[in-house]
Each structure stands twice: as C-alpha cells, then as structure tokens.
Amino acid sequence: MKINILAFGIAKDIFEASAVKVEMTNDATVSNLKYLLEKQYPRLKKLATYMVAVNNEYALDGDTVHERDEIAIIPPVSGG
C-alpha cells in the first residue's frame, strides 16, 4: 500500500515537501515507517526526537498503519 505522510516544521524542510508517499506492506507499523523514512531521509535521524501521529493522535512504535490513515511526522514542537 502507498501511505501519504504529512510533514511539518523541520520535517517539511528535510522532505523538501509538505507530504511524501511511502510504499509499505499491509501489516506495517509506525516503527517500520520510521525506518523507511530515515533510510530515505537520513537528516530525520539527526532530530533530537520526533513523533508520528496517526489520525491526529500521537502513535506508538508498535501501532500498525493503514492505507487511509492520516499520518504525520511531528518534529519537536515549539508553540506558545
């Protein structure tokens, strides 16, 4: 399945786009997704930390992702 990934803040700079598509198997987890993204965009690994949101909720590494999920890369936040 092809997963669409939204990017914000520095992640947008790293991807050079506000969204990227990643090809994954159906049983893929957040952890698998991070691995693939970090392989393709090594600068992502250099962030202090980053989170993945699935359908507007912070996701855990073990959560599985589905084709229609809204996935987003959440670099360290700095609002306020």
Add this chain to the structure above:
Amino acid sequence: MKINILAFGIAKDIFEASAVKVEMTNDATVSNLKYLLEKQYPRLKKLATYMVAVNNEYALDGDTVHERDEIAIIPPVSGG
C-alpha cells in the same frame, strides 16, 4: 495634644465619621491611642483585628505618635 484620626471601612461606621479627634499626652504610643479609642468606641474591640497607620506606614503598638502625624485606623483589609 489633639490627634486627628482617619477612619476607613467599618471603622468609619463605628466612629460614625471619617475622622475623629482624640486628646492625648505628648508621649502617647499607638497602644495608648488604641486604648482610648476602644474605651470611647467599644465596637472597635469587636473587630477580628485592626491596625494603626502612622504617616502611611503600619505602626507597632510601642511607636509614639506626634501631633502632626497622619494617623489612620486600618480595619482588616479586603481589596482585590
């Protein structure tokens, strides 16, 4: 000497005036002043507590009062 005493809040109600005059000796203290006032206005004694200000500063019982001092009775405050 005749001392002029300003009254605020409930003290004004007790004195039925916003200022009263008290005749005192020259070496009188805040404590003496309170004694005289409480004798003349017994309701003053029923306050939870009250302070005396001399020249816009809270005064101690032992402080002496002088003829030209600005003296005020400060019942429990409730601003804010």
Add this chain to the structure above:
Amino acid sequence: MNTNIQILPITLNAQECIGWVMSPECGGIDIFIGTVRNATKGKAILRLEFEAYEKMAISELEKIAQQAFEKWPAQRILIHHRTGVLQIGEIPVIIAVAAAHRDAAFEACRYIIDTLKQTVPIWKKEIFEDGEVWVAAHP
C-alpha cells in the same frame, strides 16, 4: 518607569493595561483580573463598594511591586485598583506583569494579588438584598 500603580474611581481597561506592560524585551505577560461575582458563600450579591486609603494604598502597592522585582526578573508591573460602586461583572483589580520568561510573570503576578489582599488598605463592602457588610471585618 517600570511600574504603573493606580487607584481609580472609573472603569478599568484591560487592553490599556496590557498595552502598557508590553515591550520588545518581554516574552510573556501574566494578567490577573478580578471580577465582581454574583454571589458569595451562596448568597446573592447586588453590588460591591470599594474604599481605599489612597495615599497609603499606593505606597503599599509600590512596596509589593518592588518586592516582586527583587524576587523575580520581571520587566514591568502594573496594578490598577478600582474604588466606588461596582456592579456584577465589573473589574475591581487588574495586575499585569511582563517578563522575558513566563515563570517570572506568573509567579510575580500571583505574589502581587496574594499580598495585595493581605496588606493594602482597601476595603470591600458587599451589598445584599437584606443588608451590607464590610468583608473580613468580623471573625
């Protein structure tokens, strides 16, 4: 001047207070606004009346502001307090503290309102349907 302390017989203006404390060196402003509640201890209030020993109140408020500056790295402190008759919803007090960082703003603002209520010669009378009372005057 880094303090703006006033006892006023007219409506307090929050927007002006905020405008006064803002500055390019500040990252955070904490503002406390007291408002007249419609009830106290379950009893309906009609209105409040505030009286101040004005000269001494200003002097005590200046002391509190200076203490706050000594305790926290605040940049500007504003304290405005009303006198006179206030209806439900009106504003007896506005305290605004601007600081480079929010810690100082929050803590100084809290300190100022807490201390004001303990030491500043201002008195509040609550007016009910069936009478009126000077707050805190009796045990």
Add this chain to the structure above:
Amino acid sequence: MNTNIQILPITLNAQECIGWVMSPECGGIDIFIGTVRNATKGKAILRLEFEAYEKMAISELEKIAQQAFEKWPAQRILIHHRTGVLQIGEIPVIIAVAAAHRDAAFEACRYIIDTLKQTVPIWKKEIFEDGEVWVAAHP
C-alpha cells in the same frame, strides 16, 4: 460551551478573549499572553513564523482544556494560537481561564501553557539576520 479554542492566521485580540471568558459566576481571570521577543539567547530576532498541524493542534488543545477542567474548578477556558509570520511584539498565544476563585484560574492557566509547549503540534521558526531555525528541532 465552556471552551474557546482556535488556531488563527490573524492578530489575536486580548480584549475579546477576556470578554469571552468573563461571567457573573467568576471572581478571577488569569490570562497568559505570549509576545514575540526581540532576542533569543542574546541573538537579535527579526521575526517569527508559526506553523500548525491545525486539526491535531485543536484536538490536543481540547484535551489540555479538559484535563484542566478535571484538575481545577475552572469555569471557562480560552486558548487562541497564531500561525503565520509574527513581528516583534506581536502575540503568538493567549490563554484565559475564568474561575470562581483565583487559585484555579492561575493554576489552570499555568498548566495549559506548560502543556501546550510540550504536546501541541505547532512549530516556531526564528528568523535572524543571518539565517533561520526551527526551534527545538536540534539537541
């Protein structure tokens, strides 16, 4: 509705925010206003840029407001956050909490800004003379 949570691309209005939280049941309002400082760690800033993952930011802010209501007896909570380019002195965030008593207002307001800075997907870019940086992105 006892919450008013918005992500806005236009100037935040403190007076309107205060007006929204005020109510006859409330005796105290605490307001935190963030402002754009002219420097960070001693380095002059030209302007800031805020970006939000809007839908999730609103959802996270709603969670924080609900947590605050569970922890403190607050009556109304407002959180407005800016996006876009902000000049020095402009306001990125306004948080206003109204409560019957000031304890709840102060504590809930402080909790909200502290938690917002930790969990809400909003990002700040600092623009300097000689470059720009997404805040907190690097160790």
